[in-house]
Amino acid sequence: MTPDLLEQGARRIEEHMALLAAGGGNAGSGGRHASTGRVVESGEVDVTHGRILYLDDVSVSFDGFKAINKLSLDIAPGELRCIIGPNGAGKTTMMDIITGKTRPDEGTVFFGSTIDLLRYKEAEIAQLGIGRKFQKPTVFEQLTVFENLELALKTNKGVKSSMFFRLDSQQSDRLAEILVTIHLAGSVGRMAGNLSHGQKQWLEIGMLLMQDPKLLLLDEPVAGMTDEETARTAELFLTLKGKHSLMVVEHDMSFIKTISEIVTVLCDGSVLAQGTLDEVQADERVIEVYLGR
Ligand SMILES: Nc1ncnc2c1ncn2[C@@H]1O[C@H](COP(=O)(O)OP(=O)(O)OP(=O)(O)O)[C@@H](O)[C@H]1O
Numbered sequence: 001m002t003p004d005l006l007e008q009g010a011r012r013i014e015e016h017m018a019l020l021a022a023g024g025g026n027a028g029s030g031g032r033h034a035s036t037g038r039v040v041e042s043g044e045v046d047v048t049h050g051r052i053l054y055l056d057d058v059s060v061s062f063d064g065f066k067a068i069n070k071l072s073l074d075i076a077p078g079e080l081r082c083i084i085g086p087n088g089a090g091k092t093t094m095m096d097i098i099t100g101k102t103r104p105d106e107g108t109v110f111f112g113s114t115i116d117l118l119r120y121k122e123a124e125i126a127q128l129g130i131g132r133k134f135q136k137p138t139v140f141e142q143l144t145v146f147e148n149l150e151l152a153l154k155t156n157k158g159v160k161s162s163m164f165f166r167l168d169s170q171q172s173d174r175l176a177e178i179l180v181t182i183h184l185a186g187s188v189g190r191m192a193g194n195l196s197h198g199q200k201q202w203l204e205i206g207m208l209l210m211q212d213p214k215l216l217l218l219d220e221p222v223a224g225m226t227d228e229e230t231a232r233t234a235e236l237f238l239t240l241k242g243k244h245s246l247m248v249v250e251h252d253m254s255f256i257k258t259i260s261e262i263v264t265v266l267c268d269g270s271v272l273a274q275g276t277l278d279e280v281q282a283d284e285r286v287i288e289v290y291l292g293r
Contacts, residue, residue, distance in 0.1 A: 130217065139200050230255055
């Protein structure tokens, strides 16, 4: 390979890495653009006040339409919070705001009690420890399961160190542990493109886990999965709870029933109801706008 080709290849890897860091990998699908910016080293998030994520009075309008309307919400460290709500309720927009993809017109968004997320760009927020998984799997189809996971560790490396990157023993151990967690230990050498839809979703979650995120945002993770894959995903999320904080947007109520503690119902850009699944399912307002009679 000529130096030119090497350089081009390295540049392509770096572009992929920037996208991945912003939660929008583009290995054959999707394609969200990452903003580039200063590198922010991930450090400790101050959760002494019992909150890892804190949104207060957040609003955003698109052409005069209030997609998010005085939204206030907080999440405890290690919590698995489920978010439900009708189409257009603002669930995706809320995640866009948390991850820096959309800037709110007003309000406060804090990661722990000291990190004002509104001061950071999308790629920086990913590096602070907020991982996002979009609905569609965005793994690197032409690489193996192992290579995908290995690649996920390279996001902070420059071109040359990225090309000659080797896992140290601690990273190898973590990769092996994550392979088991995501049910892909037996598929380590398979090309990601040959995995089932559910396995691709797990692989992408594994790639996020390689970066050891403190908070994971997951948008409709079980959409399109078989019943068995859905059940295994529930198992996976229950394993992650406690070690990571999770915010899961889903429409699949039986999945929510298996994994949920507190469920937040969004409607018209704000919180309509919050409580256990039984509580929100019994709430007349929720039945009216979302669950149907
Ligand atoms: N960039 C944008 N420009 C204009 N309108 C937008 C934009 N993003 C979102 N909206 C509007 O804001 C509202 C909330 O959308 P959002 O995608 O956040 O809802 P959602 O709860 O995720 O819905 P779904 O369950 O269908 O994914 C919708 O009416 C949507 O059309």
